[in-house]
Amino acid sequence: MLKLIDVTVKYGSSTALHSVNLEVNQGELVVLLGANGAGKSTIFRTISGLLKPVSGQVAFMGQSIGGWSPDRIVKAGIVQCPEGRNLFPEMSVLKNLTLGAYIHRKDKAGIARSLQNIYELFPVLYEKKEQPAGSLSGGQQQMVAIARALMARPKLLLLDEPSVGLAPLIVEQMFKTIEKINRDGTSVLLAEQNAFAALQIARRGYVIENGHLVLEGARETLCDNEEVRRAYIGA
Incomplete structure:
Protein backbone atom coordinates (compact mmCIF):
# COMPACT_ATOMS: atom_id res chain seq x y z
CA MET A 1 0.00 0.00 0.00
CA LEU A 2 2.74 2.43 1.04
CA LYS A 3 6.38 2.01 0.10
CA LEU A 4 9.42 4.18 0.78
CA ILE A 5 12.40 3.19 -1.36
CA ASP A 6 15.86 4.54 -0.46
CA VAL A 7 14.35 7.84 0.74
CA THR A 8 16.87 10.48 1.79
CA VAL A 9 15.73 13.81 3.25
CA LYS A 10 17.83 16.82 4.21
CA TYR A 11 17.29 19.94 6.29
CA GLY A 12 19.74 22.30 4.62
CA SER A 13 23.11 20.55 4.68
CA SER A 14 22.05 18.14 7.45
CA THR A 15 20.76 14.70 6.44
CA ALA A 16 17.63 13.78 8.43
CA LEU A 17 16.80 10.46 6.74
CA HIS A 18 19.39 8.12 5.23
CA SER A 19 18.13 5.80 2.44
CA VAL A 20 15.02 4.71 4.34
CA ASN A 21 13.13 1.65 3.11
CA LEU A 22 9.73 1.05 4.70
CA GLU A 23 6.38 -0.40 3.69
CA VAL A 24 2.84 -0.77 4.99
CA ASN A 25 0.58 -3.39 3.46
CA GLN A 26 -3.18 -3.10 3.05
CA GLY A 27 -4.92 -3.56 6.40
CA GLU A 28 -1.76 -3.55 8.50
CA LEU A 29 -0.98 -1.73 11.73
CA VAL A 30 2.76 -1.01 11.66
CA VAL A 31 4.73 0.76 14.39
CA LEU A 32 7.74 3.04 13.92
CA LEU A 33 9.79 3.11 17.13
CA GLY A 34 12.40 5.69 17.99
CA ALA A 35 13.48 8.31 20.48
CA ASN A 36 12.77 12.03 20.14
CA GLY A 37 14.65 13.41 17.14
CA ALA A 38 15.27 9.98 15.61
CA GLY A 39 13.41 10.85 12.40
CA LYS A 40 9.87 9.53 12.94
CA SER A 41 8.14 12.86 12.28
CA THR A 42 10.42 13.51 9.30
CA ILE A 43 9.23 10.25 7.74
CA PHE A 44 5.62 11.28 8.32
CA ARG A 45 6.15 14.76 6.92
CA THR A 46 7.80 13.25 3.85
CA ILE A 47 4.95 10.80 3.27
CA SER A 48 2.46 13.68 3.67
CA GLY A 49 4.25 15.83 1.10
CA LEU A 50 5.38 18.50 3.57
CA LEU A 51 9.01 17.59 2.91
CA LYS A 52 10.51 16.58 -0.43
CA PRO A 53 13.14 13.82 -0.53
CA VAL A 54 16.43 14.65 -2.21
CA SER A 55 16.54 11.06 -3.48
CA GLY A 56 14.46 7.92 -3.40
CA GLN A 57 10.77 7.29 -4.00
CA VAL A 58 7.53 7.42 -2.01
CA ALA A 59 4.78 5.28 -3.54
CA PHE A 60 1.14 4.85 -2.52
CA MET A 61 -1.19 2.29 -4.08
CA GLY A 62 1.40 1.71 -6.79
CA GLN A 63 1.78 5.39 -7.72
CA SER A 64 4.77 7.61 -7.04
CA ILE A 65 3.59 10.53 -4.88
CA GLY A 66 6.97 12.17 -4.21
CA GLY A 67 6.09 15.34 -6.11
CA TRP A 68 2.46 15.60 -5.01
CA SER A 69 1.10 18.49 -2.93
CA PRO A 70 -0.07 17.70 0.63
CA ASP A 71 -3.74 18.30 -0.24
CA ARG A 72 -3.53 15.90 -3.19
CA ILE A 73 -2.01 13.27 -0.89
CA VAL A 74 -4.87 13.72 1.59
CA LYS A 75 -7.39 13.32 -1.24
CA ALA A 76 -5.60 10.13 -2.29
CA GLY A 77 -6.18 8.70 1.18
CA ILE A 78 -3.14 9.41 3.38
CA VAL A 79 -4.05 11.48 6.44
CA GLN A 80 -1.74 12.47 9.28
CA CYS A 81 -2.64 13.07 12.91
CA PRO A 82 0.35 15.18 14.01
CA GLU A 83 2.24 15.10 17.26
CA GLY A 84 1.00 17.85 19.58
CA ARG A 85 -2.61 17.59 18.27
CA ALA A 152 -11.05 12.84 6.00
CA ARG A 153 -11.83 9.11 5.51
CA PRO A 154 -8.23 7.91 5.25
CA LYS A 155 -7.12 4.67 3.64
CA LEU A 156 -3.86 5.05 5.57
CA LEU A 157 -3.76 6.87 8.90
CA LEU A 158 -0.43 8.27 10.14
CA LEU A 159 -0.47 8.63 13.93
CA ASP A 160 2.46 10.60 15.32
CA GLU A 161 3.09 10.01 19.06
CA PRO A 162 -0.57 9.79 20.15
CA SER A 163 0.35 8.73 23.71
CA VAL A 164 2.60 11.70 24.58
CA GLY A 165 1.64 13.37 27.85
CA LEU A 166 -1.26 11.03 28.62
CA ALA A 167 -1.87 9.09 31.83
CA PRO A 168 -1.25 5.30 31.62
CA LEU A 169 -4.96 4.41 31.82
CA ILE A 170 -5.78 6.85 29.00
CA VAL A 171 -2.90 5.45 26.93
CA GLU A 172 -4.35 1.95 27.31
CA GLN A 173 -7.78 3.15 26.17
CA MET A 174 -6.25 5.10 23.29
CA PHE A 175 -4.38 2.08 21.96
CA LYS A 176 -7.50 -0.08 22.14
CA THR A 177 -9.25 2.55 20.02
CA ILE A 178 -6.38 2.61 17.50
CA GLU A 179 -6.60 -1.17 17.28
CA LYS A 180 -10.34 -0.91 16.58
CA ILE A 181 -9.76 1.73 13.86
CA ASN A 182 -7.39 -0.70 12.17
CA ARG A 183 -9.74 -3.66 12.66
CA ASP A 184 -12.53 -1.66 11.00
CA GLY A 185 -10.45 -1.36 7.82
CA THR A 186 -8.06 1.60 8.07
CA SER A 187 -4.36 0.83 7.63
CA VAL A 188 -2.24 2.52 10.31
CA LEU A 189 1.39 3.64 10.56
CA LEU A 190 2.00 4.51 14.21
CA ALA A 191 5.07 6.46 15.38
CA GLU A 192 5.71 5.87 19.06
CA GLN A 193 8.23 5.96 21.88
CA ASN A 194 5.94 3.81 24.02
CA ALA A 195 7.08 0.53 22.55
CA PHE A 196 5.40 -1.63 25.17
CA ALA A 197 1.93 -0.30 24.32
CA ALA A 198 2.53 -0.06 20.57
CA LEU A 199 3.84 -3.60 20.20
CA GLN A 200 0.72 -4.96 21.88
CA ILE A 201 -1.34 -3.94 18.83
CA ALA A 202 1.10 -3.75 15.89
CA ARG A 203 1.82 -6.66 13.56
CA ARG A 204 5.23 -5.44 12.46
CA GLY A 205 7.60 -2.65 13.30
CA TYR A 206 10.68 -0.64 12.45
CA VAL A 207 13.25 0.98 14.73
CA ILE A 208 14.79 4.28 13.66
CA GLU A 209 17.91 5.90 15.13
CA ASN A 210 19.48 9.14 13.89
CA GLY A 211 17.66 8.93 10.57
CA HIS A 212 18.64 5.30 9.91
CA LEU A 213 16.27 2.34 10.04
CA VAL A 214 18.33 -0.05 12.16
CA LEU A 215 15.89 -2.90 12.71
CA GLU A 216 12.64 -4.26 11.37
CA GLY A 217 10.57 -7.34 12.00
CA ALA A 218 7.42 -8.93 13.33
CA ARG A 219 6.09 -7.93 16.75
CA GLU A 220 7.57 -11.04 18.36
CA THR A 221 10.99 -10.38 16.84
CA LEU A 222 11.10 -6.83 18.20
CA CYS A 223 9.74 -7.80 21.61
CA ASP A 224 12.42 -10.48 21.94
CA ASN A 225 15.27 -8.25 20.74
CA GLU A 226 17.54 -7.41 23.66
CA GLU A 227 18.46 -3.92 22.37
CA VAL A 228 14.83 -3.00 21.76
CA ARG A 229 13.82 -4.22 25.20
CA ARG A 230 16.63 -2.28 26.87
CA ALA A 231 16.07 0.95 24.92
CA TYR A 232 12.29 1.09 24.63
CA ILE A 233 10.57 -1.48 26.84
CA GLY A 234 12.71 -2.17 29.90
CA ALA A 235 14.07 -5.44 31.18
Missing part, protein backbone atom coordinates in the same frame (compact mmCIF):
# COMPACT_ATOMS: atom_id res chain seq x y z
CA ASN A 86 -2.60 21.06 16.64
CA LEU A 87 -6.26 21.71 17.39
CA PHE A 88 -7.99 25.07 17.12
CA PRO A 89 -8.48 25.50 20.90
CA GLU A 90 -11.08 28.27 20.85
CA MET A 91 -13.24 26.55 18.24
CA SER A 92 -15.78 23.94 19.28
CA VAL A 93 -15.07 20.23 19.09
CA LEU A 94 -17.64 19.95 16.30
CA LYS A 95 -15.99 22.69 14.21
CA ASN A 96 -12.58 21.05 14.65
CA LEU A 97 -14.05 17.77 13.44
CA THR A 98 -15.81 19.42 10.51
CA LEU A 99 -12.53 20.96 9.37
CA GLY A 100 -11.15 17.44 9.07
CA ALA A 101 -13.80 16.73 6.44
CA TYR A 102 -12.89 19.77 4.33
CA ILE A 103 -12.02 17.68 1.25
CA HIS A 104 -15.53 16.17 1.43
CA ARG A 105 -17.28 19.48 2.17
CA LYS A 106 -19.78 19.04 -0.69
CA ASP A 107 -20.87 15.64 0.65
CA LYS A 108 -23.10 16.76 3.52
CA ALA A 109 -24.70 13.34 3.98
CA GLY A 110 -21.29 11.69 4.05
CA ILE A 111 -20.03 14.15 6.67
CA ALA A 112 -23.08 13.39 8.82
CA ARG A 113 -22.34 9.66 8.58
CA SER A 114 -18.68 10.25 9.46
CA LEU A 115 -19.69 12.29 12.50
CA GLN A 116 -22.01 9.52 13.63
CA ASN A 117 -19.16 7.01 13.32
CA ILE A 118 -16.87 9.33 15.30
CA TYR A 119 -19.41 9.71 18.10
CA GLU A 120 -19.78 5.93 18.29
CA LEU A 121 -16.00 5.56 18.51
CA PHE A 122 -15.57 8.46 20.98
CA PRO A 123 -18.92 8.95 22.82
CA VAL A 124 -17.47 11.71 25.01
CA LEU A 125 -16.96 13.90 21.92
CA TYR A 126 -20.70 13.95 21.33
CA GLU A 127 -21.21 15.16 24.89
CA LYS A 128 -18.53 17.83 24.43
CA LYS A 129 -19.23 18.76 20.80
CA GLU A 130 -20.20 22.38 21.53
CA GLN A 131 -17.36 23.01 23.98
CA PRO A 132 -14.09 24.71 22.95
CA ALA A 133 -11.54 22.02 22.07
CA GLY A 134 -8.98 23.73 24.30
CA SER A 135 -11.18 23.20 27.37
CA LEU A 136 -10.98 19.40 27.12
CA SER A 137 -8.57 17.15 28.99
CA GLY A 138 -5.38 16.01 27.27
CA GLY A 139 -6.84 12.60 26.50
CA GLN A 140 -10.03 14.10 25.08
CA GLN A 141 -8.03 16.52 22.93
CA GLN A 142 -6.10 13.56 21.53
CA MET A 143 -9.43 11.93 20.71
CA VAL A 144 -10.44 15.09 18.80
CA ALA A 145 -7.15 15.06 16.88
CA ILE A 146 -7.56 11.42 15.83
CA ALA A 147 -11.26 11.94 15.07
CA ARG A 148 -10.49 14.99 12.93
CA ALA A 149 -8.07 12.88 10.87
CA LEU A 150 -10.69 10.15 10.49
CA MET A 151 -13.18 12.70 9.15
Whole structure:
Protein backbone atom coordinates (compact mmCIF):
# COMPACT_ATOMS: atom_id res chain seq x y z
CA MET A 1 0.00 0.00 0.00
CA LEU A 2 2.74 2.43 1.04
CA LYS A 3 6.38 2.01 0.10
CA LEU A 4 9.42 4.18 0.78
CA ILE A 5 12.40 3.19 -1.36
CA ASP A 6 15.86 4.54 -0.46
CA VAL A 7 14.35 7.84 0.74
CA THR A 8 16.87 10.48 1.79
CA VAL A 9 15.73 13.81 3.25
CA LYS A 10 17.83 16.82 4.21
CA TYR A 11 17.29 19.94 6.29
CA GLY A 12 19.74 22.30 4.62
CA SER A 13 23.11 20.55 4.68
CA SER A 14 22.05 18.14 7.45
CA THR A 15 20.76 14.70 6.44
CA ALA A 16 17.63 13.78 8.43
CA LEU A 17 16.80 10.46 6.74
CA HIS A 18 19.39 8.12 5.23
CA SER A 19 18.13 5.80 2.44
CA VAL A 20 15.02 4.71 4.34
CA ASN A 21 13.13 1.65 3.11
CA LEU A 22 9.73 1.05 4.70
CA GLU A 23 6.38 -0.40 3.69
CA VAL A 24 2.84 -0.77 4.99
CA ASN A 25 0.58 -3.39 3.46
CA GLN A 26 -3.18 -3.10 3.05
CA GLY A 27 -4.92 -3.56 6.40
CA GLU A 28 -1.76 -3.55 8.50
CA LEU A 29 -0.98 -1.73 11.73
CA VAL A 30 2.76 -1.01 11.66
CA VAL A 31 4.73 0.76 14.39
CA LEU A 32 7.74 3.04 13.92
CA LEU A 33 9.79 3.11 17.13
CA GLY A 34 12.40 5.69 17.99
CA ALA A 35 13.48 8.31 20.48
CA ASN A 36 12.77 12.03 20.14
CA GLY A 37 14.65 13.41 17.14
CA ALA A 38 15.27 9.98 15.61
CA GLY A 39 13.41 10.85 12.40
CA LYS A 40 9.87 9.53 12.94
CA SER A 41 8.14 12.86 12.28
CA THR A 42 10.42 13.51 9.30
CA ILE A 43 9.23 10.25 7.74
CA PHE A 44 5.62 11.28 8.32
CA ARG A 45 6.15 14.76 6.92
CA THR A 46 7.80 13.25 3.85
CA ILE A 47 4.95 10.80 3.27
CA SER A 48 2.46 13.68 3.67
CA GLY A 49 4.25 15.83 1.10
CA LEU A 50 5.38 18.50 3.57
CA LEU A 51 9.01 17.59 2.91
CA LYS A 52 10.51 16.58 -0.43
CA PRO A 53 13.14 13.82 -0.53
CA VAL A 54 16.43 14.65 -2.21
CA SER A 55 16.54 11.06 -3.48
CA GLY A 56 14.46 7.92 -3.40
CA GLN A 57 10.77 7.29 -4.00
CA VAL A 58 7.53 7.42 -2.01
CA ALA A 59 4.78 5.28 -3.54
CA PHE A 60 1.14 4.85 -2.52
CA MET A 61 -1.19 2.29 -4.08
CA GLY A 62 1.40 1.71 -6.79
CA GLN A 63 1.78 5.39 -7.72
CA SER A 64 4.77 7.61 -7.04
CA ILE A 65 3.59 10.53 -4.88
CA GLY A 66 6.97 12.17 -4.21
CA GLY A 67 6.09 15.34 -6.11
CA TRP A 68 2.46 15.60 -5.01
CA SER A 69 1.10 18.49 -2.93
CA PRO A 70 -0.07 17.70 0.63
CA ASP A 71 -3.74 18.30 -0.24
CA ARG A 72 -3.53 15.90 -3.19
CA ILE A 73 -2.01 13.27 -0.89
CA VAL A 74 -4.87 13.72 1.59
CA LYS A 75 -7.39 13.32 -1.24
CA ALA A 76 -5.60 10.13 -2.29
CA GLY A 77 -6.18 8.70 1.18
CA ILE A 78 -3.14 9.41 3.38
CA VAL A 79 -4.05 11.48 6.44
CA GLN A 80 -1.74 12.47 9.28
CA CYS A 81 -2.64 13.07 12.91
CA PRO A 82 0.35 15.18 14.01
CA GLU A 83 2.24 15.10 17.26
CA GLY A 84 1.00 17.85 19.58
CA ARG A 85 -2.61 17.59 18.27
CA ASN A 86 -2.60 21.06 16.64
CA LEU A 87 -6.26 21.71 17.39
CA PHE A 88 -7.99 25.07 17.12
CA PRO A 89 -8.48 25.50 20.90
CA GLU A 90 -11.08 28.27 20.85
CA MET A 91 -13.24 26.55 18.24
CA SER A 92 -15.78 23.94 19.28
CA VAL A 93 -15.07 20.23 19.09
CA LEU A 94 -17.64 19.95 16.30
CA LYS A 95 -15.99 22.69 14.21
CA ASN A 96 -12.58 21.05 14.65
CA LEU A 97 -14.05 17.77 13.44
CA THR A 98 -15.81 19.42 10.51
CA LEU A 99 -12.53 20.96 9.37
CA GLY A 100 -11.15 17.44 9.07
CA ALA A 101 -13.80 16.73 6.44
CA TYR A 102 -12.89 19.77 4.33
CA ILE A 103 -12.02 17.68 1.25
CA HIS A 104 -15.53 16.17 1.43
CA ARG A 105 -17.28 19.48 2.17
CA LYS A 106 -19.78 19.04 -0.69
CA ASP A 107 -20.87 15.64 0.65
CA LYS A 108 -23.10 16.76 3.52
CA ALA A 109 -24.70 13.34 3.98
CA GLY A 110 -21.29 11.69 4.05
CA ILE A 111 -20.03 14.15 6.67
CA ALA A 112 -23.08 13.39 8.82
CA ARG A 113 -22.34 9.66 8.58
CA SER A 114 -18.68 10.25 9.46
CA LEU A 115 -19.69 12.29 12.50
CA GLN A 116 -22.01 9.52 13.63
CA ASN A 117 -19.16 7.01 13.32
CA ILE A 118 -16.87 9.33 15.30
CA TYR A 119 -19.41 9.71 18.10
CA GLU A 120 -19.78 5.93 18.29
CA LEU A 121 -16.00 5.56 18.51
CA PHE A 122 -15.57 8.46 20.98
CA PRO A 123 -18.92 8.95 22.82
CA VAL A 124 -17.47 11.71 25.01
CA LEU A 125 -16.96 13.90 21.92
CA TYR A 126 -20.70 13.95 21.33
CA GLU A 127 -21.21 15.16 24.89
CA LYS A 128 -18.53 17.83 24.43
CA LYS A 129 -19.23 18.76 20.80
CA GLU A 130 -20.20 22.38 21.53
CA GLN A 131 -17.36 23.01 23.98
CA PRO A 132 -14.09 24.71 22.95
CA ALA A 133 -11.54 22.02 22.07
CA GLY A 134 -8.98 23.73 24.30
CA SER A 135 -11.18 23.20 27.37
CA LEU A 136 -10.98 19.40 27.12
CA SER A 137 -8.57 17.15 28.99
CA GLY A 138 -5.38 16.01 27.27
CA GLY A 139 -6.84 12.60 26.50
CA GLN A 140 -10.03 14.10 25.08
CA GLN A 141 -8.03 16.52 22.93
CA GLN A 142 -6.10 13.56 21.53
CA MET A 143 -9.43 11.93 20.71
CA VAL A 144 -10.44 15.09 18.80
CA ALA A 145 -7.15 15.06 16.88
CA ILE A 146 -7.56 11.42 15.83
CA ALA A 147 -11.26 11.94 15.07
CA ARG A 148 -10.49 14.99 12.93
CA ALA A 149 -8.07 12.88 10.87
CA LEU A 150 -10.69 10.15 10.49
CA MET A 151 -13.18 12.70 9.15
CA ALA A 152 -11.05 12.84 6.00
CA ARG A 153 -11.83 9.11 5.51
CA PRO A 154 -8.23 7.91 5.25
CA LYS A 155 -7.12 4.67 3.64
CA LEU A 156 -3.86 5.05 5.57
CA LEU A 157 -3.76 6.87 8.90
CA LEU A 158 -0.43 8.27 10.14
CA LEU A 159 -0.47 8.63 13.93
CA ASP A 160 2.46 10.60 15.32
CA GLU A 161 3.09 10.01 19.06
CA PRO A 162 -0.57 9.79 20.15
CA SER A 163 0.35 8.73 23.71
CA VAL A 164 2.60 11.70 24.58
CA GLY A 165 1.64 13.37 27.85
CA LEU A 166 -1.26 11.03 28.62
CA ALA A 167 -1.87 9.09 31.83
CA PRO A 168 -1.25 5.30 31.62
CA LEU A 169 -4.96 4.41 31.82
CA ILE A 170 -5.78 6.85 29.00
CA VAL A 171 -2.90 5.45 26.93
CA GLU A 172 -4.35 1.95 27.31
CA GLN A 173 -7.78 3.15 26.17
CA MET A 174 -6.25 5.10 23.29
CA PHE A 175 -4.38 2.08 21.96
CA LYS A 176 -7.50 -0.08 22.14
CA THR A 177 -9.25 2.55 20.02
CA ILE A 178 -6.38 2.61 17.50
CA GLU A 179 -6.60 -1.17 17.28
CA LYS A 180 -10.34 -0.91 16.58
CA ILE A 181 -9.76 1.73 13.86
CA ASN A 182 -7.39 -0.70 12.17
CA ARG A 183 -9.74 -3.66 12.66
CA ASP A 184 -12.53 -1.66 11.00
CA GLY A 185 -10.45 -1.36 7.82
CA THR A 186 -8.06 1.60 8.07
CA SER A 187 -4.36 0.83 7.63
CA VAL A 188 -2.24 2.52 10.31
CA LEU A 189 1.39 3.64 10.56
CA LEU A 190 2.00 4.51 14.21
CA ALA A 191 5.07 6.46 15.38
CA GLU A 192 5.71 5.87 19.06
CA GLN A 193 8.23 5.96 21.88
CA ASN A 194 5.94 3.81 24.02
CA ALA A 195 7.08 0.53 22.55
CA PHE A 196 5.40 -1.63 25.17
CA ALA A 197 1.93 -0.30 24.32
CA ALA A 198 2.53 -0.06 20.57
CA LEU A 199 3.84 -3.60 20.20
CA GLN A 200 0.72 -4.96 21.88
CA ILE A 201 -1.34 -3.94 18.83
CA ALA A 202 1.10 -3.75 15.89
CA ARG A 203 1.82 -6.66 13.56
CA ARG A 204 5.23 -5.44 12.46
CA GLY A 205 7.60 -2.65 13.30
CA TYR A 206 10.68 -0.64 12.45
CA VAL A 207 13.25 0.98 14.73
CA ILE A 208 14.79 4.28 13.66
CA GLU A 209 17.91 5.90 15.13
CA ASN A 210 19.48 9.14 13.89
CA GLY A 211 17.66 8.93 10.57
CA HIS A 212 18.64 5.30 9.91
CA LEU A 213 16.27 2.34 10.04
CA VAL A 214 18.33 -0.05 12.16
CA LEU A 215 15.89 -2.90 12.71
CA GLU A 216 12.64 -4.26 11.37
CA GLY A 217 10.57 -7.34 12.00
CA ALA A 218 7.42 -8.93 13.33
CA ARG A 219 6.09 -7.93 16.75
CA GLU A 220 7.57 -11.04 18.36
CA THR A 221 10.99 -10.38 16.84
CA LEU A 222 11.10 -6.83 18.20
CA CYS A 223 9.74 -7.80 21.61
CA ASP A 224 12.42 -10.48 21.94
CA ASN A 225 15.27 -8.25 20.74
CA GLU A 226 17.54 -7.41 23.66
CA GLU A 227 18.46 -3.92 22.37
CA VAL A 228 14.83 -3.00 21.76
CA ARG A 229 13.82 -4.22 25.20
CA ARG A 230 16.63 -2.28 26.87
CA ALA A 231 16.07 0.95 24.92
CA TYR A 232 12.29 1.09 24.63
CA ILE A 233 10.57 -1.48 26.84
CA GLY A 234 12.71 -2.17 29.90
CA ALA A 235 14.07 -5.44 31.18
